Amino acid sequence: MKTLNVVCGLIFSEDGRLFLARKAQGMPHQGKWEFPGGKIESGEEPQIALQRELLEELDMEIDVLAFLGSNIHEYPDLRVKLNAYKCRLVRFGEQLTDHDAFVWILPNELFFYDLAEADIPLAKLISKECKNE
Secondary structure: OOEEEEEEEEEEOOOOOEEEEEEOOOOOOOOOEEOOEEEOOOOOOHHHHHHHHHHHHHOEEEEEEEEEEEEEEEOOOOEEEEEEEEEEEEEEOOOOOOEEEEEEEOHHHHHHOOEOHHHHHHHHHHHHHHHHO
């Protein structure tokens, strides 16, 4: 089974809210909420890929702050290695190309949303960290 290396951003606003975007109809995982990001191109650094993908898909600029971890999720036809980074929002032009909605939520509200399967372990990590603070 092919493994696809992808990157996602856990993007926090200045008031501590977390960004989620919902995949548009006709897109893979349509209707699911996710931490946005995308494919890492050959030879590309993950942080650069994340900045590129967010600019292309959301007209969003971010500062990548820290690597949070990765997990591997197996879909029926594809294995995804998801590399997650904590990010700070710099600018958001609110231009959605692959998504049809977005929200800024408190981290303890994550499980009110129908998350993409590969993002669930990250949501659990964030929820756990918030309970420990």
